[in-house]
Amino acid sequence: MTALTLVLALVAGALVGLALGGLGAGGGILAVPVLVHLLGFGPRDAATAALFVVALSSLGGLLAHARAGTVRWRAGLLFAAAGMPPALAAGLLSAHIPGVLLSAAFALVAALAARRMLRVPDEEPPAVRTDAGTGAGRRWPRVVGAGAGLGGLTGLLGVGGGFLAVPALAGLLAFPMAEAAGTSLLVVAANALSGLSGRAGGASGLDWAVLAPFAGAAILGAWDGKRLATRVPGTVLRRVFAWLLLAVATAMLAEATWTLTAT
Template sequence: MSALILALTAGASVGLALGALGGGGGVLAVPALVYLLGFTPAAATTASLLIVAATSLTALYAHARAGHVRWKTGTAFAAAGLLPAALAGAAAAHLPRALLTCSFAAVAAFAAVKMLRPAVPAVPAVPAGSGAGAVRPGAAAGAGAGLGALTGLLGVGGGFLAVPALVTVLGFEVPAAVGTSLLVVSANSLASLATRSGAAVSVDWAVVGPFTASAVLGAWDGRRLAARVSGPRLQRVFAVVLLAVAAFMLGDAVT
């Protein structure tokens, strides 16, 4: 199968995940770039950030139009992660390949387990427009900083962890958590890319360009899918995929 077809197929899957779940694009993009398209882990994380940033911004627009973005809380959440994302992005280029691969596999497995065992919101859900931005700002800042560091280090947007955090820590409904997570993902990805500007020059745009375009289109389909299929069902399907990806990457790293 040609690299172009692989890039288009993988890109559509990444966009579908981001549009439907508010995250998960980077967790699919990095292994696809490494194992299907022959990128090194370092190049894959940089390319993944480019793909996830473009796709999440597109999906954010669609969710914002539907009123599913809590701008005040989301901005605070994202702002807390900007510096950690930039610092971790600068450090990632100096880490061994095996360590990055194992770390990525561990994060993917953890996210899958969280999705298979959804937690009950820790605080009552706050209706849109009722001042959700004032809910537990300290908790939002702490979670945002951790997600920012994860984004910079592993090239993932962090949305697959941001959605559970917004639900359990801040009491968001799932649609609002998905929409707001896209704001966080966009900001973290762009912050991490700012520290990798030199690395972006070496990106294979013949592959990354079609991959990104397909992901952007897939994000619109994902948004429509989310309106038709229940959030828990989508999360369970995605969790199974994550577990398979994690097991494959871990096996590759230790052999």
């Protein structure tokens, strides 16, 4: 591993952690293109490596949010329980899908994530206690459905799925954005670990000399992301990340389209 590769791994890992810690979302969606285009991983290996990084860094961010009291454990565990079986199944299925199709699907999901982030209202919903058993029963089936869909995307593409979890928690259950972000990290960590278990056979072929510093920087970045979120308005962080994500998605979709038309 060259010095340049090490620097890229550390800087990119820190950015992934900052996104997860600050927004509760975006770590996997940023990690996959970085691993492919900057660090030389193939699409399938990048998805596996991203799940590993997202699992560890989201756990680090979760600890920071737990200390601040911004995690709704009951809601997060229900959301995660709905997503873990689909994440495992999709992780097993991913081994049978061509890498270029995974890249194209990832680019479309990343574009959707950017669109959703840009459409989130600037003002937070009112803080309403909506844990199970407090009058939000009609909303829980939708939350469980969102959790299951999120788990499938996590296992298949290596994304953490926070871009779906945060709007679901903030919109369907009226969580304040800080609590939606903190609770999302619980969901992301659980789904990433479940999806990773479905890809366990591919972990031995990963370049751990690159992945280890990348993951370490992401874990530290997740702690810094939580602190950054207290100093910079969430709207600013979300919009900056969304436009970056949209640019990455456009580049990846163009590359996947070129590859498909050239074969």
